Amino acid sequence: MISHVVKILVLLSAFLLSTSILAQRKQKLADKDTYEWVYDIECYGGTAKNGFKIVKVWSYSKEKGVATAQAKKNAVHGIIFKGYAGEGRGCRASRPLMNREMTEDEYKDFFKDFFLDDGDFNRFVTYATDYKGIADVQKLVKNKKDKKDKFYQYKIGVIVSVASDDLRKHLEKEGVINSLAKGF
């Protein structure tokens, strides 16, 4: 009887461990996508208050939850490194905050600390709408040789608000980007 319980416990532990490892792997993949700039960012209306930017971020993952959670990181990464073009809805183009060339090592170090799941980036971003800001869910498919479409991954659009002025000030203070008065 006891050995039976032990067996079940071992199996349960193994299952939980593998689930946790799988979740960590998915998160790592999502972080890798952010690191490698695999996401899209666009302006979502010029109605944000001064010092804030409302953006729609498209993240990619096989799991909706991972892509949704990654949207905040992608939005902050996008404001720092990518910027976006202006279009309709009174949107103006936004330049990336990064105003100098980063070395690969600098980028790695910065990314490692600032973009931890509980890292500083969280201070500058919030979901802009209900249900974690999800605005659009698209299923991406791969066309196989047998002409049958096969589910590949989700493309999830999430609307978030980024406190871009505070983010800029923080990065200037940390010496990550150059301030206007640097050198004077």
Next chain:
Amino acid sequence: MGNTNFILRSCIFLLVISLHGQAKKPTLMVVPSDAWCNKNGYMIEFDNQGITTKVPDYTKAVQENTDLLLVISKLNGLMAEREFPLKNLETVLKGLTNDRGLNAVRTSRDTGASISESPVDQIIKTARADIILQLTWTVNTMGPKKSITYNLQGLDSYTYKQIATAVGTGAPSFSVELPVLLEEAVAENMEDFTYTLQEHFDDMFEKGREVTLQILTWDDWDGDLDELTFEIEDWLDANTIEGRFSTADVTDSYALFDQVRMPLFNERGRAMAARNFFRGLSKTLNAPPHNIPNKLTTEGLGKVTLILGGK
């Protein structure tokens, strides 16, 4: 290769900053453009030797136009936030008036002499800054809709170049009041403006400050300026960064050298303005074999006039 160069330049810049401290910081001031003043009726007409000339009346503009004050205040606030506080036009104008009044009544206790002020002093003592932020906006009306076209130009007072810019037309609105539209226009365009201004500063740290040298002659000087300019060019070639300068005009009595790229620091690591830099040229001309006494006058950080033939 490009990246390597950039990183190398950034390292040199950081090294220069760490060794020398801080460069001379240019002053900035927001001023409404002549076009805006003209359109809004803030011009003064005066008779300039028979020709009627119009000049902007900044004092009247800041006393009467609250929208202008709002825009200047917003711009000042946003620039101060970026550790670059601006000179405030209204305060500068008041300061000048106060100084003029005080200087008119100052007398020496010993001799009763009054303050010496040449006509040149009077011209120089106007509202000035190293970089003028020239501001223009127009209200566009289409039926019941209103929008703002906003234009902010950063102009170098010495090279006359436009070094920063932000232009744009905001989204049309039915109901929003003009001050709100203006405030939005300033905030929305600030990013573009500071970005282009930053590019100008980066260029300055990399290639040196761009300044202008004007050579004039007293009418009793009998030297040959045309010939002397070759010697001046040699001095500029040896002392400017990578020999960067242009000889714009040369006549027997006048020469102008622009796009002169001077180092930001001297060999002792002291921050320099144009007057410190061209003092070397003034001394060279004053010494043998040239023996040309000269007078060095300066305008802000970036313009020097050398007058040859005496002090």
